[in-house]
Amino acid sequence: MSPIIKKKAGVLGATGSVGQRFILLLAEHPDFELSVLGASPRSAGKKYKDAVTWKQVDLLPESSSEIVVCECKAEYFADCDVVFSGLDADFAGEIEKEFVDNGLVIVSNAKNYRRDPNVPLVVPIVNVDHIDLIENTIKNQTDKKGFQICISNCxxxxxxxxxxxxxxxxxxxxxxxxxxxxxxxxxxxxxxxxxxxxxxxxxxxxxxxxxxxxxxxxxxxxxxxxxxxxxxxxxxxxxxxxxxxxxxxxxxxxxxxxxxxxxxxxxxxxxxxxxxxxxxxxxxxxxxxxxxxxxxxxxxxxxxxxxxxxxxxxxxxxxxxxxxxxxxxxxxxxxxxxxHNTIIGAAGAGILIAEYLLAKRLI
Amino acid sequence: MSPIIKKKAGVLGATGSVGQRFILLLAEHPDFELSVLGASPRSAGKKYKDAVTWKQVDLLPESSSEIVVCECKAEYFADCDVVFSGLDADFAGEIEKEFVDNGLVIVSNAKNYRRDPNVPLVVPIVNVDHIDLIENTIKNQTDKKGFQICISNCxxxxxxxxxxxxxxxxxxxxxxxxxxxxxxxxxxxxxxxxxxxxxxxxxxxxxxxxxxxxxxxxxxxxxxxxxxxxxxxxxxxxxxxxxxxxxxxxxxxxxxxxxxxxxxxxxxxxxxxxxxxxxxxxxxxxxxxxxxxxxxxxxxxxxxxxxxxxxxxxxxxxxxxxxxxxxxxxxxxxxxxxxHNTIIGAAGAGILIAEYLLAKRLI
Amino acid sequence: MSPIIKKKAGVLGATGSVGQRFILLLAEHPDFELSVLGASPRSAGKKYKDAVTWKQVDLLPESSSEIVVCECKAEYFADCDVVFSGLDADFAGEIEKEFVDNGLVIVSNAKNYRRDPNVPLVVPIVNVDHIDLIENTIKNQTDKKGFQICISNCxxxxxxxxxxxxxxxxxxxxxxxxxxxxxxxxxxxxxxxxxxxxxxxxxxxxxxxxxxxxxxxxxxxxxxxxxxxxxxxxxxxxxxxxxxxxxxxxxxxxxxxxxxxxxxxxxxxxxxxxxxxxxxxxxxxxxxxxxxxxxxxxxxxxxxxxxxxxxxxxxxxxxxxxxxxxxxxxxxxxxxxxxHNTIIGAAGAGILIAEYLLAKRLI
Amino acid sequence: MSPIIKKKAGVLGATGSVGQRFILLLAEHPDFELSVLGASPRSAGKKYKDAVTWKQVDLLPESSSEIVVCECKAEYFADCDVVFSGLDADFAGEIEKEFVDNGLVIVSNAKNYRRDPNVPLVVPIVNVDHIDLIENTIKNQTDKKGFQICISNCxxxxxxxxxxxxxxxxxxxxxxxxxxxxxxxxxxxxxxxxxxxxxxxxxxxxxxxxxxxxxxxxxxxxxxxxxxxxxxxxxxxxxxxxxxxxxxxxxxxxxxxxxxxxxxxxxxxxxxxxxxxxxxxxxxxxxxxxxxxxxxxxxxxxxxxxxxxxxxxxxxxxxxxxxxxxxxxxxxxxxxxxxHNTIIGAAGAGILIAEYLLAKRLI
Incomplete structure (x- = not known):
C-alpha cells in the first residue's frame, strides 16, 4: 500500500478560540496535516506554544506546539491545500480576500462573506450541495482557482x-x-x-x-x-x-x-x-x-x-x-x-467541509 | 393613635422552601403576625429552629425560631385570620379541605385546587378582582365562612x-x-x-x-x-x-x-x-x-x-x-x-393576596 | 435640631468595580454625600450613567447617575473632605500622590502605598488605632494636611x-x-x-x-x-x-x-x-x-x-x-x-475608615 | 493467536454513581467483561437500562444496557472472577462479607472494611505492594479463597x-x-x-x-x-x-x-x-x-x-x-x-487494582 500523502492545512487566527479548535481537530486527522499557523503580528515569530493561551480541555498537540507562528499573509500559506480561518470579523474581510485572490482555498468561520451570493454558506450535515457552485465556478477558470466557503453561525x-x-x-x-x-x-x-x-x-x-x-x-x-x-x-x-x-x-x-x-x-x-x-x-x-x-x-x-x-x-x-x-x-x-457550538457549529464544520472538498477533488 | 392589632397568620408546610419564604415575609410585616407553624408529624413538637433546615439568604427570624411546630390540623389554627399553605401537592388536597371546612381562610401555593372554578387563581398584581367571587359567596353565608384562594404557578x-x-x-x-x-x-x-x-x-x-x-x-x-x-x-x-x-x-x-x-x-x-x-x-x-x-x-x-x-x-x-x-x-x-419565582411567583404572591383580603375586609 | 451638614466625598476610578461599590455605599450614607466622580479621560465629560457599565445587584442610585465625570486631578476634588480611590494600581501611584500633595485625604483600595511605613494599612474592624499615626503627623502641620490611608487586600x-x-x-x-x-x-x-x-x-x-x-x-x-x-x-x-x-x-x-x-x-x-x-x-x-x-x-x-x-x-x-x-x-x-470581599474587603472598609476619621475629627 | 478469554466481572450497587463508572470502564476493557449487575431489590429483575438513571457524560454502553439486574447475593455472582462494589456503606458491610465468605474477590469503594488491618487499602498508583498480604494469606488456604481489597477515599x-x-x-x-x-x-x-x-x-x-x-x-x-x-x-x-x-x-x-x-x-x-x-x-x-x-x-x-x-x-x-x-x-x-475523584479516586482505582490482581495471578 502506498503511503497517504496528507493535504496541507493552514489556520488563520490560530491563537483564538476557534483557531485552537481547528488545531485540535487537525492534530489527528487522517487526511490533513497542519502546516502553517497565522496570527496577529504580536504573535508572529513565536513558537505556537508561547504565543497561545491554550484553553482547551484536550492538551495542546505536541506536533503543533513547536510551529512558529507567521503573520496572516497569503505568501506564507502558498503551499496550503486549504486554509481554515478563525479570524475575528474585524480582520477577516481583508485578509480572507487577499488569500482567495492569491488562489487559496478558505474555509472561514467569520461572518464577513456569509451574505455574498457567490459564497456558499455551509452546514456540512445539511447543504454540501451548495458547494456545486464552487465546482461550476472553478471548472471554467484556467488560472488561479482560489475560493471561499463560509461556516454558518453556531x-x-x-x-x-x-x-x-x-x-x-x-x-x-x-x-x-x-x-x-x-x-x-x-x-x-x-x-x-x-x-x-x-x-x-x-x-x-x-x-x-x-x-x-x-x-x-x-x-x-x-x-x-x-x-x-x-x-x-x-x-x-x-x-x-x-x-x-x-x-x-x-x-x-x-x-x-x-x-x-x-x-x-x-x-x-x-x-x-x-x-x-x-x-x-x-x-x-x-x-x-x-x-x-x-x-x-x-x-x-x-x-x-x-x-x-x-x-x-x-x-x-x-x-x-x-x-x-x-x-x-x-x-x-x-x-x-x-x-455542539464549537464542533458542528464552528471549527468541526470547517473540517467536515474540507473533507467534502477533498472527496469532491476540489482541493 | 391606637395600637395596630395585627392579624394572626399560620403557615402550613412551614419547613419547606415556600414555607420558609412565608416566614421571612411575615417576620416584619406591618399587618400580620406569625402565630402558628404546621409541618409533618416528624417535625411537630419541635421548636421551628430545630425542625427546619433553613436555606434562605436572609437569617431565620428570631421571633419565628422558637415557635413550636404543630401538625397540620385545623384545630391548631383556629385562631388564625389567614393560613398560608406551602404544602406539597401530595398532602395539600386533604389538609386544605379540612381547613376550609372548619371555616379557615387558606391562601395556597399548592396546585390541588387551582382548577376548581369556585376557587380564584390569583396573581395579585393581575387579577385580584377574581376575589369578588369570594366576597359574593361569603356574604350570603351565615355560619362558617372558610374559603380558599390559590397562588398561580411561578x-x-x-x-x-x-x-x-x-x-x-x-x-x-x-x-x-x-x-x-x-x-x-x-x-x-x-x-x-x-x-x-x-x-x-x-x-x-x-x-x-x-x-x-x-x-x-x-x-x-x-x-x-x-x-x-x-x-x-x-x-x-x-x-x-x-x-x-x-x-x-x-x-x-x-x-x-x-x-x-x-x-x-x-x-x-x-x-x-x-x-x-x-x-x-x-x-x-x-x-x-x-x-x-x-x-x-x-x-x-x-x-x-x-x-x-x-x-x-x-x-x-x-x-x-x-x-x-x-x-x-x-x-x-x-x-x-x-x-422573582419565590416572591411574586410564590410566597410573596400569597402575602399580597392576604393584604388585599384585609383591605377588602374579607379577613 | 439643626440640619446635618454632610461631608463631601469624591470617588476615583468611579466606573470600576470598587468605584461602583463606593457609590452604592455613599448613596444613602448619613454623613457623606457624593460630590465628585473621577475616571479616565475617556469617561470624563460624560454623565456617570453614560460612562459606566453598571454591574451591581443594587440599582445605580439616581442621585449619582447624573453627575458629570471628571478626570482624576486634584483641582477638581478640592472641595472634598475625603476621596475614596478605586483606581487600578497602574494609575493609583501618581494620582494619589498628587491628591495628598494637594492637601486631600485619600482612602485607597489600591496596593501602591500599602507598604509605606508612614501610611496606615487599615482593616477598620481590626486596627483603626494605626490611624493615630495620622493624628500625630498632622497635628504638627500648619499648612496642608493631606494624608493617605490604605485599605487592605480583600x-x-x-x-x-x-x-x-x-x-x-x-x-x-x-x-x-x-x-x-x-x-x-x-x-x-x-x-x-x-x-x-x-x-x-x-x-x-x-x-x-x-x-x-x-x-x-x-x-x-x-x-x-x-x-x-x-x-x-x-x-x-x-x-x-x-x-x-x-x-x-x-x-x-x-x-x-x-x-x-x-x-x-x-x-x-x-x-x-x-x-x-x-x-x-x-x-x-x-x-x-x-x-x-x-x-x-x-x-x-x-x-x-x-x-x-x-x-x-x-x-x-x-x-x-x-x-x-x-x-x-x-x-x-x-x-x-x-x-464579604467587596464590603469589609474593599469599598466598605474605605467607608468605615472615613467614618472613623470623621469621629476622630480628622476630616 | 488464540483468543483472549476475558475475566468475568460483577458490579454491586450498579445503578449508583460509582457503579455507573465501573460499568463504563469495564465496557471496553481488554481483560474484563461485565457479567453480572447487582442492585437493590427494587431494581432486581429489570433490564439495566430500565433500572438506572444514567448520568454519565459517556453513553450507557449497549452491551450493559440489556443485562438483567439481580439482587446483591453471592450465589448470583458465583462465576465472577472479581466483583467491584459501589455499594452504600449502609449495605456494604453485610453484603461484602457474604461475598468474601463465599469465596469471591471483592474490590470495594465502600468505607466499611478500610480500617480492617487484614484488608489492604489501596491507591493503585501508590501501594499495590500491600496486596502481598492477600498473596500470603491465600497461598496457605486450601479451600475457598475469597478476599477483599478496599479503594481509598477519593x-x-x-x-x-x-x-x-x-x-x-x-x-x-x-x-x-x-x-x-x-x-x-x-x-x-x-x-x-x-x-x-x-x-x-x-x-x-x-x-x-x-x-x-x-x-x-x-x-x-x-x-x-x-x-x-x-x-x-x-x-x-x-x-x-x-x-x-x-x-x-x-x-x-x-x-x-x-x-x-x-x-x-x-x-x-x-x-x-x-x-x-x-x-x-x-x-x-x-x-x-x-x-x-x-x-x-x-x-x-x-x-x-x-x-x-x-x-x-x-x-x-x-x-x-x-x-x-x-x-x-x-x-x-x-x-x-x-x-479525578471518580477515576483514580474511585471506580478507576478499582479497575486498576483488579488489573494488578490479574497480573499477579491472584484472580
Whole structure:
C-alpha cells in the first residue's frame, strides 16, 4: 500500500478560540496535516506554544506546539491545500480576500462573506450541495482557482439540521421560532463572557445573533441556481423565522427550543417527524467523509433530554440531538435541539467541509 | 393613635422552601403576625429552629425560631385570620379541605385546587378582582365562612403580568408563546434539582409545568361571572398558549422569552406596548396594600436586560421586569420577562393576596 | 435640631468595580454625600450613567447617575473632605500622590502605598488605632494636611479579623496557614475572570495575592510606634504566615480555611477561642461609626457553615463569620472564615475608615 | 493467536454513581467483561437500562444496557472472577462479607472494611505492594479463597500519590496539611449535593471526610508486615496530617492545596521535589497493567495550573497532576494537587487494582 500523502492545512487566527479548535481537530486527522499557523503580528515569530493561551480541555498537540507562528499573509500559506480561518470579523474581510485572490482555498468561520451570493454558506450535515457552485465556478477558470466557503453561525447550525430532512419529506416550513440557550464558549476568549456576568445569571441578548439566525436559515435551506451561479435564498413566503437568543452558564453546547409549522396540510404525525429525522443520512457521510456522523440527527425519547452536559458530544460533536418532539398548540410541533457550538457549529464544520472538498477533488 | 392589632397568620408546610419564604415575609410585616407553624408529624413538637433546615439568604427570624411546630390540623389554627399553605401537592388536597371546612381562610401555593372554578387563581398584581367571587359567596353565608384562594404557578405569574395591561388596552391576544429559563429555587429542597444535574447544564423539561402554564393563563386572564359565581376561562379562540420550560443554573428568577399576536389589526407600536406596561398600576397598589409595587411592570431599555442576578429584586421581588420589546417577524411582538419565582411567583404572591383580603375586609 | 451638614466625598476610578461599590455605599450614607466622580479621560465629560457599565445587584442610585465625570486631578476634588480611590494600581501611584500633595485625604483600595511605613494599612474592624499615626503627623502641620490611608487586600481582611481578639487575649500566634477560596467579584470587571475560565473550574492562583496576604498580616497586626512615627511590622519570629489562594465560581464572599498555633502554652480551649471572637467589639463600633457592626466576628456552631451565599451579608457585609472552630492535629486550631470581599474587603472598609476619621475629627 | 478469554466481572450497587463508572470502564476493557449487575431489590429483575438513571457524560454502553439486574447475593455472582462494589456503606458491610465468605474477590469503594488491618487499602498508583498480604494469606488456604481489597477515599488518593515518591527519596514527612476543594460528583446522586446548596456557593464541610483522610494516609503509606500478616499504620510520630474539606461547584476533579515538611534536614530543593515526582513510575505500570499511567504524577510548570476542567482527564483520569511546587514559609513546601475523584479516586482505582490482581495471578 502506498503511503497517504496528507493535504496541507493552514489556520488563520490560530491563537483564538476557534483557531485552537481547528488545531485540535487537525492534530489527528487522517487526511490533513497542519502546516502553517497565522496570527496577529504580536504573535508572529513565536513558537505556537508561547504565543497561545491554550484553553482547551484536550492538551495542546505536541506536533503543533513547536510551529512558529507567521503573520496572516497569503505568501506564507502558498503551499496550503486549504486554509481554515478563525479570524475575528474585524480582520477577516481583508485578509480572507487577499488569500482567495492569491488562489487559496478558505474555509472561514467569520461572518464577513456569509451574505455574498457567490459564497456558499455551509452546514456540512445539511447543504454540501451548495458547494456545486464552487465546482461550476472553478471548472471554467484556467488560472488561479482560489475560493471561499463560509461556516454558518453556531446557533444556526443546530437549527437547520433537523429542518433539512423535514422539509425534504413534508415540504416547506411556513413559520419557525427558536429560543436559544447558548454556551459561553461561543463568545470566544478575549474577553468573551465575563464570569461575574454569567454566574447565577442569564444574559438575554447576543449582539447580532438573532439577525444572523433569521437570515442564514434562508440561505442554507435555499438552493444553488446554476443559471445565475448563485445561492438563492428562501423568500419570506417560503419561511419566516423568529429567533430569541440567550447566553447561559454552560461551557459547551447550544440548546434551542423550537416550534414550527409546515405549509402543507395535513401535517405529519409526531412519529413521522421523528422518523424522518432519525433516518436522515447526510451527503458528506455518504461520500465517506471521515468526520461525518452516521446519524446526523439523533432523536431521543427520554422526557428530559437532550442536555448539554450529557449529549453535546454525541457523534463526536458532529451530530445534532433532538428531543421532546411533541405537538404544539399554536404551530404543528415543538421540540428541543442541541448542537455542539464549537464542533458542528464552528471549527468541526470547517473540517467536515474540507473533507467534502477533498472527496469532491476540489482541493 | 391606637395600637395596630395585627392579624394572626399560620403557615402550613412551614419547613419547606415556600414555607420558609412565608416566614421571612411575615417576620416584619406591618399587618400580620406569625402565630402558628404546621409541618409533618416528624417535625411537630419541635421548636421551628430545630425542625427546619433553613436555606434562605436572609437569617431565620428570631421571633419565628422558637415557635413550636404543630401538625397540620385545623384545630391548631383556629385562631388564625389567614393560613398560608406551602404544602406539597401530595398532602395539600386533604389538609386544605379540612381547613376550609372548619371555616379557615387558606391562601395556597399548592396546585390541588387551582382548577376548581369556585376557587380564584390569583396573581395579585393581575387579577385580584377574581376575589369578588369570594366576597359574593361569603356574604350570603351565615355560619362558617372558610374559603380558599390559590397562588398561580411561578412561571405563570411572570407571563400574565405584562399581558394584563396589554389586553386591557389593545384587546385579546390570539397567540402567545413562552420559552422559560427557570431558576432552581423553584424546585424546592427535598430533593430539588441536584447539583450534578444542573452544573454546566440545562434540563429542558419540568414535569407538568408547560401544561400548568398553558391552562392557568386562561383562568387568570379569564373573568368572574356573577351569574354562575364561577371564574370563566378564556377559550382557545380567545387565547392560544404554547410553553416550553427549561431549568437553568440560576438560583432565583425566572426568565421567559415570549412572543404574541393581538387579535385586532392594526397592532399597536412598540412604543405603545412599552407605555401600556409602564403605566400599569395594579389594583392592590391602588388599595394601599403595603407589598404592592408602585410599578408592577418595569420596562427596561438596555439591550441586554432583564438579567436575573441584576433585576430579580426590583420592586422587592413583587414587580415583573420586561426588556427587549421589539417587533416579531411572525407574531406582533417579542420580549423578555423576568419575575422573582419565590416572591411574586410564590410566597410573596400569597402575602399580597392576604393584604388585599384585609383591605377588602374579607379577613 | 439643626440640619446635618454632610461631608463631601469624591470617588476615583468611579466606573470600576470598587468605584461602583463606593457609590452604592455613599448613596444613602448619613454623613457623606457624593460630590465628585473621577475616571479616565475617556469617561470624563460624560454623565456617570453614560460612562459606566453598571454591574451591581443594587440599582445605580439616581442621585449619582447624573453627575458629570471628571478626570482624576486634584483641582477638581478640592472641595472634598475625603476621596475614596478605586483606581487600578497602574494609575493609583501618581494620582494619589498628587491628591495628598494637594492637601486631600485619600482612602485607597489600591496596593501602591500599602507598604509605606508612614501610611496606615487599615482593616477598620481590626486596627483603626494605626490611624493615630495620622493624628500625630498632622497635628504638627500648619499648612496642608493631606494624608493617605490604605485599605487592605480583600483576602487579608477576613484573615486578620478573627486573629485580633485572639492575640489580644491569648498572646502571639506563631504559625498561621490560610487556604483561600476567593470570589470572582474580587477580580474586577475589565476583564476580570472570564466565564469559560471559572465555570465548572477552580483557578489555583491569583497573581501577587499570597505575597500580599503574608506581608499585610504583619503590618495590620503590627503596632504604631510614636517614637519613629511609623507602623512597625510583626517580625518573622512574631508570626509566620503561609497563604495559598484559589479563585472559585462564587460571586461574592471569600472563604478561608485557616489553622494556627499560639506561642504560649498551654493553648486555650476551643470554647475560649470561640468566646474571645464572639465577644470582640471593634473600636469603630465603640466610637459610634454607623457602618461598624455590633459583632465584628460572628461565630457559627452549625457544622457546615459559614457558606458564602448564606452568610456573606451578615452585619451588612461588615462582619466576618467564623465556623468549624476545632482542634488541629498539627497546630492548635483550625477554622473557616468568611468575609464579604467587596464590603469589609474593599469599598466598605474605605467607608468605615472615613467614618472613623470623621469621629476622630480628622476630616 | 488464540483468543483472549476475558475475566468475568460483577458490579454491586450498579445503578449508583460509582457503579455507573465501573460499568463504563469495564465496557471496553481488554481483560474484563461485565457479567453480572447487582442492585437493590427494587431494581432486581429489570433490564439495566430500565433500572438506572444514567448520568454519565459517556453513553450507557449497549452491551450493559440489556443485562438483567439481580439482587446483591453471592450465589448470583458465583462465576465472577472479581466483583467491584459501589455499594452504600449502609449495605456494604453485610453484603461484602457474604461475598468474601463465599469465596469471591471483592474490590470495594465502600468505607466499611478500610480500617480492617487484614484488608489492604489501596491507591493503585501508590501501594499495590500491600496486596502481598492477600498473596500470603491465600497461598496457605486450601479451600475457598475469597478476599477483599478496599479503594481509598477519593480525596485521599490525590493526597498520597505525590507523597509516595517523595518519602521514598527524601524520607518521612513529619507534617502534612491539606485543604480540599472537592467536586460534587463525589457526593453521589441520591440525593448528592443539591443545586441550590452549591450554586454560587461553597460548603466547607463534608461529613467524615477529614477523619478519613487523616487516617487513611497512615494506612496507605504504612507497610505490610509479614510477621503479623497485617498492614501496619504509620504512627503519629511518623506523620501528622491535618485536613480541611470543602465542596465546590465543580463537576469532576478534586483540587487539594497541601503543605508538608520532611523529617530530615536539610530539605531537598524545589527542583528535586519536582523531579522525584516526575520520575516516579508506579508498580502497576511496570507490571503492564493496561490502565496504569506511564507517568503517575504529572508536574506542571504553568503558574495557574492544575485546573479541574483542563487537567482532570490527564492520564485518562488515572494520573495525578501537581502544580505550583514552591517553598513554604512554615513547612518545607506547598503545592496544588488535582485528581479525578471518580477515576483514580474511585471506580478507576478499582479497575486498576483488579488489573494488578490479574497480573499477579491472584484472580
Amino acid at each position: 446557533s444556526t447550525a443546530g437549527l437547520v439540521a433537523p429542518l433539512k430532512p423535514l422539509i425534504e419529506k413534508f415540504g416547506p416550513i411556513e413559520f419557525l421560532t427558536a429560543t436559544t440557550l447558548q454556551a459561553i464558549s461561543g463568545a470566544g476568549f478575549s474577553p468573551g463572557v465575563s464570569g461575574i456576568d454569567i454566574l447565577d445569571n442569564i444574559v438575554p441578548y447576543i449582539s447580532g445573533e438573532e439577525e444572523k439566525m433569521e437570515w442564514e436559515v434562508k440561505k442554507i435551506l435555499g438552493s444553488y441556481e446554476t443559471s445565475s451561479n448563485e445561492i438563492k435564498l428562501l423568500s419570506d413566503k417560503e419561511i419566516k423565522v423568529s429567533a430569541q437568543c440567550n447566553r447561559v452558564p454552560v461551557s459547551d453546547g447550544h440548546t434551542e427550543c423550537i416550534s414550527f409549522k409546515f405549509k402543507s396540510r395535513p401535517a405529519p404525525s409526531v412519529e413521522q417527524v421523528k422518523q424522518a429525522m432519525s433516518e436522515y443520512v447526510c451527503d458528506a457521510y455518504k461520500l465517506g467523509c471521515p468526520s461525518a456522523p452516521p446519524h446526523s440527527i439523533i432523536v431521543l425519547d427520554e422526557a428530559n433530554r437532550p442536555q448539554p452536559r450529557l449529549d453535546r458530544n454525541r457523534g463526536n460533536g458532529y451530530a445534532v440531538t433532538v428531543g421532546r418532539v411533541r405537538e404544539d398548540p399554536i404551530f404543528d410541533f415543538k421540540m428541543v435541539v442541541l448542537s | 412561571s405563570t405569574a411572570g407571563l400574565v403580568a405584562p399581558l394584563k395591561p396589554l389586553i386591557e388596552k389593545f384587546g385579546p391576544i390570539e397567540f402567545l408563546t413562552a420559552t422559560t429559563l427557570q431558576a432552581i429555587s423553584g424546585a424546592g429542597f427535598s430533593p430539588g434539582v441536584s447539583g450534578i444535574d444542573i452544573l454546566d447544564n440545562i434540563v429542558p423539561y419540568i414535569s407538568g409545568e408547560e401544561e400548568k402554564m398553558e391552562w392557568e393563563v386562561k383562568k387568570i386572564l379569564g373573568s368572574y361571572e356573577t351569574s354562575s359565581n364561577e371564574i370563566k376561562l378564556l377559550s382557545d379562540k380567545e387565547i392560544k398558549v404554547s410553553a416550553q420550560c427549561n431549568r437553568v443554573p440560576v438560583s432565583d428568577g425566572h426568565t421567559e422569552c415570549i412572543s404574541f399576536k393581538f387579535k385586532s389589526r392594526p397592532a399597536p407600536s412598540v412604543e405603545q406596548v412599552k407605555q401600556a406596561m409602564s403605566e400599569y398600576v395594579c389594583d392592590a397598589y391602588k388599595l394601599g396594600c403595603p407589598s404592592a409595587p408602585p410599578h408592577s411592570i418595569i420596562v427596561l431599555d438596555e439591550a441586554n436586560r432583564p438579567q436575573p442576578r441584576l433585576d430579580r429584586n426590583r420592586g422587592n421581588g413583587y414587580a415583573v421586569t420586561v426588556g427587549r420589546v421589539r417587533e416579531d417577524p411572525i407574531f406582533d411582538f417579542k420580549m423578555v420577562v423576568l419575575s | 483576602s487579608t481582611a477576613g484573615l486578620v479579623a478573627p486573629l485580633k481578639p485572639l492575640i489580644e487575649k491569648f498572646g502571639p500566634i506563631e504559625f498561621l496557614t490560610a487556604t483561600t477560596l476567593q470570589a470572582i467579584s474580587g477580580a474586577g470587571f475589565s476583564p476580570g475572570v472570564s466565564g469559560i475560565d471559572i465555570l465548572d473550574n477552580i483557578v489555583p492562583y491569583i497573581s501577587g495575592e499570597e505575597e500580599k496576604m503574608e506581608w499585610e498580616v504583619k503590618k495590620i497586626l503590627g503596632s504604631y510606634e510614636t517614637s519613629s512615627n511609623e507602623i512597625k511590622l510583626l517580625s518573622d519570629k512574631e508570626i509566620k504566615v503561609s497563604a495559598q489562594c484559589n479563585r472559585v465560581p462564587v460571586s461574592d464572599g471569600h472563604t478561608e480555611c485557616i489553622s494556627f498555633k499560639f506561642k504560649s502554652r498551654p493553648a486555650p480551649s476551643v470554647e475560649q477561642v470561640k468566646q474571645a471572637m464572639s465577644e470582640y467589639v471593634c473600636d469603630a463600633y465603640k466610637l459610634g461609626c454607623p457602618s461598624a457592626p455590633p459583632h465584628s466576628i460572628i461565630v457559627l456552631d452549625e457544622a457546615n457553615r459559614p457558606q458564602p451565599r448564606l452568610d456573606r451579608n451578615r452585619g451588612n457585609g461588615y462582619a466576618v463569620t467564623v465556623g468549624r472552630v476545632r482542634e488541629d492535629p498539627i497546630f492548635d486550631f483550625k477554622m473557616v472564615v468568611l468575609s | 480525596s485521599t488518593a490525590g493526597l498520597v500519590a505525590p507523597l509516595k515518591p517523595l518519602i521514598e527519596k527524601f524520607g518521612p514527612i513529619e507534617f502534612l496539611t491539606a485543604t480540599t476543594l472537592q467536586a460534587i460528583s463525589g457526593a453521589g446522586f441520591s440525593p448528592g449535593v443539591s443545586g441550590i446548596d452549591i450554586l454560587d456557593n461553597i460548603v466547607p464541610y463534608i461529613s467524615g471526610e477529614e477523619e478519613k483522610m487523616e487516617w487513611e494516609v497512615k494506612k496507605i503509606l504504612g507497610s505490610y508486615e509479614t510477621s503479623s500478616n497485617e498492614i501496619k499504620l504509620l504512627s503519629d510520630k511518623e506523620i501528622k496530617v491535618s485536613a480541611q474539606c470543602n465542596r465546590v461547584p465543580v463537576s469532576d476533579g478534586h483540587t487539594e492545596c497541601i503543605s508538608f515538611k520532611f523529617k530530615s534536614r536539610p530539605a531537598p530543593s524545589v527542583e528535586q521535589v519536582k523531579q522525584a515526582m516526575s520520575e516516579y513510575v508506579c508498580d502497576a505500570y511496570k507490571l503492564g497493567c493496561p490502565s496504569a499511567p506511564p507517568h503517575s504524577i504529572i508536574v506542571l510548570d504553568e503558574a495557574n495550573r492544575p485546573q479541574p476542567r483542563l487537567d482532570r482527564n490527564r492520564g485518562n483520569g488515572y494520573a495525578v497532576t501537581v502544580g505550583r511546587v514552591r517553598e513554604d514559609p512554615i513547612f518545607d513546601f506547598k503545592m496544588v494537587v488535582l485528581s
